[in-house]
Amino acid sequence: MHTLKNLILPFKKYKVAAILNIIGLSVAFASFTIITTQVKYDFSFDRHYKNKDRIFRLETRSFDGNAHNAVVSRPMAKPLGSIPEVERQGLFTGGPELAVYDKNAGKNAQQGPFRIYSAEPGALDVLEFEYVRGNAQRFREPNTVLISETVATALYGTEDPVGRSLILALDTEAPQEIIGVYKDFPKNGSVETGSIVRFIGDADINANNESYVYYIRLNAPQNRGKVEAELWNVNKHSDIFKQIKEDSTVFRLSPISEIHYLKNVRFDPTPKSSRTTVWSLLAIAVLIIGIAIVNFVNFSIALTPVRLRSINTQKVFGNTNGAIRCNLIGEVMGIALLSLLLSLIVVKLFAGSAYASFIESCTKIGSDLQILAITAVVAIVTGLLSGIYPAFYATSRPPILAIKGSFALSPKGKRVRTLLIAFQFVISIVLIVFSISIYVQNRYMQRFNMGFERDNILIQQWIGSRIASQKDAFADKLKSNPAIVDVTFSSGKIVDLNKSRWGQTYKGELIAPNIFPVAPNFLSFMGIGITEGRDFIADDNRKSNFTVIFNQTAQRQYGLTVGERFGEWDIAGIARDFNFKPLQYGIEPIAFAVFGDHPIAKSWQTGTLYVKVNPANLSATLKFIRETIQEFDPDAEENLVFLDDSIGQLYQKERNLSTLILLFSLLSMLISVVGVFGLVLFETQYRRKEIGIRKIHGATVGEILRIFNGTYVRIVLACFVVATPVAYYGVKRWLENFAYRTPIHSWIFLAALIVVLSVVVAIITLRCYKTATDNPIKSIKTE
Numbered sequence: 151m152h153t154l155k156n157l158i159l160p161f162k163k164y165k166v167a168a169i170l171n172i173i174g175l176s177v178a179f180a181s182f183t184i185i186t187t188q189v190k191y192d193f194s195f196d197r198h199y200k201n202k203d204r205i206f207r208l209e210t211r212s213f214d215g216n217a218h219n220a221v222v223s224r225p226m227a228k229p230l231g232s233i234p235e236v237e238r239q240g241l242f243t244g245g246p247e248l249a250v251y252d253k254n255a256g257k258n259a260q261q262g263p264f265r266i267y268s269a270e271p272g273a274l275d276v277l278e279f280e281y282v283r284g285n286a287q288r289f290r291e292p293n294t295v296l297i298s299e300t301v302a303t304a305l306y307g308t309e310d311p312v313g314r315s316l317i318l319a320l321d322t323e324a325p326q327e328i329i330g331v332y333k334d335f336p337k338n339g340s341v342e343t344g345s346i347v348r349f350i351g352d353a354d355i356n357a358n359n360e361s362y363v364y365y366i367r368l369n370a371p372q373n374r375g376k377v378e379a380e381l382w383n384v385n386k387h388s389d390i391f392k393q394i395k396e397d398s399t400v401f402r403l404s405p406i407s408e409i410h411y412l413k414n415v416r417f418d419p420t421p422k423s424s425r426t427t428v429w430s431l432l433a434i435a436v437l438i439i440g441i442a443i444v445n446f447v448n449f450s451i452a453l454t455p456v457r458l459r460s461i462n463t464q465k466v467f468g469n470t471n472g473a474i475r476c477n478l479i480g481e482v483m484g485i486a487l488l489s490l491l492l493s494l495i496v497v498k499l500f501a502g503s504a505y506a507s508f509i510e511s512c513t514k515i516g517s518d519l520q521i522l523a524i525t526a527v528v529a530i531v532t533g534l535l536s537g538i539y540p541a542f543y544a545t546s547r548p549p550i551l552a553i554k555g556s557f558a559l560s561p562k563g564k565r566v567r568t569l570l571i572a573f574q575f576v577i578s579i580v581l582i583v584f585s586i587s588i589y590v591q592n593r594y595m596q597r598f599n600m601g602f603e604r605d606n607i608l609i610q611q612w613i614g615s616r617i618a619s620q621k622d623a624f625a626d627k628l629k630s631n632p633a634i635v636d637v638t639f640s641s642g643k644i645v646d647l648n649k650s651r652w653g654q655t656y657k658g659e660l661i662a663p664n665i666f667p668v669a670p671n672f673l674s675f676m677g678i679g680i681t682e683g684r685d686f687i688a689d690d691n692r693k694s695n696f697t698v699i700f701n702q703t704a705q706r707q708y709g710l711t712v713g714e715r716f717g718e719w720d721i722a723g724i725a726r727d728f729n730f731k732p733l734q735y736g737i738e739p740i741a742f743a744v745f746g747d748h749p750i751a752k753s754w755q756t757g758t759l760y761v762k763v764n765p766a767n768l769s770a771t772l773k774f775i776r777e778t779i780q781e782f783d784p785d786a787e788e789n790l791v792f793l794d795d796s797i798g799q800l801y802q803k804e805r806n807l808s809t810l811i812l813l814f815s816l817l818s819m820l821i822s823v824v825g826v827f828g829l830v831l832f833e834t835q836y837r838r839k840e841i842g843i844r845k846i847h848g849a850t851v852g853e854i855l856r857i858f859n860g861t862y863v864r865i866v867l868a869c870f871v872v873a874t875p876v877a878y879y880g881v882k883r884w885l886e887n888f889a890y891r892t893p894i895h896s897w898i899f900l901a902a903l904i905v906v907l908s909v910v911v912a913i914i915t916l917r918c919y920k921t922a923t924d925n926p927i928k929s930i931k932t933e
Contacts, residue, residue: 171449174824175489175532178442180496181817183525184513185435188810190521191511192428195338195410196420199278203371204237206403208364208381209415218402219651220363220418227364229384235373239366240272241350242341244419246612249787250346252305253315253325257785260319261304265342268350276365277341284312284330289349295326299334300344318346319785338511340409340420361650363419365406374403417648422803424887430880434814437577439528441821443536444570450482450540451567461545475541482537483530490529505813508806568865574822575869575906576876581815582902583877584884587894588811591885594892595801601728602644603677603762606635607793608775609643610759616783618757621669624782628761633771635762638675641667642758645730645797649740654717656708661716663704664740666730673699673725673742675760683712683723686744693746695720702727704739719743729890732800736889760793819909826862826913851919858918862910870903877902 199205208227209218221243230239244267251260271289274296279286283302288294295316302311315325326348335341368377381401404412409420464474494515500506501513512518617624618639625637642649649664670686673679681702690697696719700710705724712721719741727737763771776788841854878894885891 168449170824171445172485172489172492174445174821175442175486176492176496177817178438178821179490179493179525179529179532180500181438181814182435182528183493183497183521184500184509185431185438185810185814186524187511187513187518187521188509189428189432189435190518191338192410192423194336195407195423196340197407198336198339199406201278201367202407203405204368205276205406206366206368206374207406207409208366209402209404211400211402217414217416219416220420221361222364224362226381226385227362229381230364230366230377233377233380235368235370235377235380237367237369238272238275239364240270240274240276241362241364242267242269242273242277243350243361243363244342249319250301250305250316251319253317255305257317257319259305261301262319262344264298264301265345266318267341267345267347269347270350273365274347276367280333281330282333283310284328286330288329291329291349292351293324293326294329294349296330296332296347297328298332298343298345301346302331304344316346319787340406361417366403368403371405378403417651419648426883426887430884431810434581434811434818437581438814438818438821439532441574441577441818443532444574445821445824446482446485446532446536447539448567448570450478450536451543471545474545475538478541478545479534479537482540483533486529486533486536490526493525493529505809508810571822571826571862572865572869572872574818575866575910576873578815578819578822579870579873579902579906580877580880581811581818582905583873583898584880585812585815586898586901587881588884590895590898591888591892592801592805595733595888595890596798598729598733598890600645600733600797601678601726603675604794604797606763606765608759608761608763608772608790609793609796610779610788610790611643612789613639613757613759613779614783614786615757617759617779617786620782624778627778627781628775631771631774633764633767633774635764636671636675637762638672638760639669640672640758640760643796644676644793645732645800647731647800649730654719656710656716661708663700663708664730664738665698665743666740667743667745670744672760675762678728679726680723681726683721685723686742690722690744691746693720693744695746697722697744697746698741699723699725700741701725701737701739703737704741707739716741733890734888761790819906823909823913826910855915855918859911859914862914863907866903866907866910870899870906873902874899 196202207220208222208230209220210222210226211218224241227239227241230236244265247263247265249260249262250264251257271286274286274289279296281296282299284296286296289296297305297311297316305311305316306314311328311331314328316328317325332347334343335345337343366377368374378401385401404415409418410423411425412418412420413422461474465471497513498515501515506513515522613624621639625639628634628637644666649666651662652665653660653662655661668686670688670690673685680699682705683699686697686699698716698719699722700708700716702724704710710716710721710724712723714721725742729737730740731738761775772790775790779786779788844854877899881894885894
């Protein structure tokens with residue numbers, strides 16, 4: 151009964167402060183739930199495999215020694231089958247995303263796009279494919295595919311798709327027989343949920359084509375080093391490695407559960423994250439809970455003088471300190487559990503909002519019961535931590551204090567509460583500095599001059615084989631429109647994480663630069679200048695061998711001379727350096743290539759379209775481009791995007807991180823403000839007599855407000871001194887992930903200070919103004 155009475159007391163006497171504390175706790179629990187959902191997503195990435203400690207990806211050290219490659223050639227991996235410590239191995243490489251449709255249903259029933267993988271049977275065992283319908287026994291047969299549950303449901307609903315035939319749009323018209331349906335892989339894994347797998351066959355057994363991802367399962371994880379050394383022993387005499395000195399570190403086996411965090415790995419198809427970022431998010435979740443606990447403790451301590459009379463009465467009637475403490479702790483636990491229930495509503499609202507897209511994992515309530523259980527435990531611990539100290543504090547005071555006044559405002563009590571509120575301010579300042587710094591870095595990357603034109607340029611990732619085979623006619627038709635300035639083609643996006651590499655011998659040394667096949671007018675289209683030699687010309691398209699133009703970095707690193715042969719390639723010129731990877735990475739050697747009449751030009755098409763447009767009347771221009779695409783290929787899928795937007799997508803993770811940290815920084819600030827509001831509410835209540843006496847002696851409203859504000863301003867300034875080096879260190883470490891980064895500006899720290907000071911002063915002024923303007927005689931009588 152006493153617990154229920156105590157639970158109702160704060161709402162009766164201090165409605166606003168009690169409600170604000172419940173809001174603060176609810177927001178804190180909701181924030182913890184959302185953040186830990188993302189943290190669990192990253193920490194459990196590719197950890198669902200039963201044999202995860204024995205599954206590895208084969209990687210090779212790059213020729214420049216500065217990184218590793220996630221792809222190898224098929225001859226390199228062939229010796230894996232003869233190494234006793236290797237239980238199973240196989241190729242598993244991601245391809246394009248294609249729309250698909252059932253042969254009988256027709257194109258109108260097409261679904262997707264879905265990721266198309268090429269694989270060897272051994273990889274299916276290594277990656278632990280589980281089949282819900284059919285199996286992979288006929289996987290080696292031509293024109294057979296395996297599809298995931300998601301694809302099966304999209305195409306056939308609840309029907310059995312085994313034996314049906316698929317058409318892969320824009321890839322091949324040959325029907326692909328479905329021989330099995332495999333269980334969906336988790337979203338936080340390397341194999342995409344909506345995917346199709348087909349046998350790669352025996353084509354392209356080429357030592358120079360390092361384009362394939364290989365996975366292996368060892369008989370024991372400790373044999374990893376032995377297998378790496380054995381692979382080197384077998385491969386070191388091959389042409390591609392013969393110029394490398396004796397070195398067993400050329401090959402590396404990376405545990406599949408660690409690939410998500412690996413840095414400096416080229417051609418890596420696995421989505422990336424940073425352990426520092428994940429731990430930072432978890433730290434933010436814990437700190438937000440810490441701020442909420444501090445608020446709750448302050449709230450409970452501030453209520454102690456109001457409860458002293460009740461506590462002493464209970465003692466007179468024989469209640470022990472233990473029983474009273476249990477009642478007080480029970481009250482706090484009740485508020486914590488009420489806040490937990492309200493937090494579920496907040497999480498549900500978040501899951502239905504636009505902010506949910508910033509979280510890679512699912513935030514719907516019930517999607518992860520483990521996270522809900524952890525949050526419930528956190529709520530219970532929060533209640534205990536917030537209730538034990540105030541309960542012992544209140545019951546350990548002599549009854550005389552109930553008559554003499556508020557011990558909550560004693561010097562010792564003030565120091566404790568000042569330290570608690572200072573903790574909140576330090577965290578708020580650090581988070582605000584971090585969120586502003588991430589925003590500044592993102593803006594810096596968006597505005598950075600990458601060394602080529604990027605405005606008013608549209609791109610289409612894949613134009614299809616029909617258009618690719620008649621590019622000149624297609625380009626002429628587009629350029630017939632006065633609104634279209636120019637048209638060009640390349641083998642992919644100019645800015646991308648992965649470019650192909652091709653090894654060639656130059657001056658007796660094997661070199662494998664990035665290679666980027668382009669149309670002859672590509673460099674002039676993109677505004678990439680030539681510093682030496684010449685640009686591509688139309689005749690290069692009719693030559694029987696490659697014509698290449700290297701960038702300045704390649705010239706410096708390899709000692710290139712214009713006019714010489716680079717293996718089988720003709721070096722026509724040197725282009726100005728530009729950034730062809732996101733700004734987390736530096737500039738590497740790259741060769742633009744025009745294939746001419748070389749046989750590889752047929753299989754390696756420059757199928758990405760670039761269109762430079764006049765921004766006036768853009769809707770009509772877009773309509774014309776779409777109509778032209780349909781005219782040349784009625785089955786083509788239009789996916790035109792602006793180049794600037796395409797580049798911006800490469801920084802989507804950083805933008806999401808910035809938005810999340812900013813959001814949770816604001817939430818932490820809100821919770822801190824709730825704490826300040828509660829403290830000021832109680833302090834003005836207890837000091838009403840003092841305020842009245844000051845006014846009688848001539849104090850103005852402004853002077854009284856300055857007294858209250860002065861205390862908290864000094865606390866914020868002291869917190870700023872503590873928070874600044876902490877925030878600087880954290881921002882500096884985060885910026886180290888970028889090859890190109892903005893300086894850490896001093897105005898960011900000043901802005902964080904101004905934000906916190908402005909909010910605190912505003913809250914205190916609004917709360918104290920009413921008390922400062924009350925009739926002093928009434929205040930003294932009431933006190």
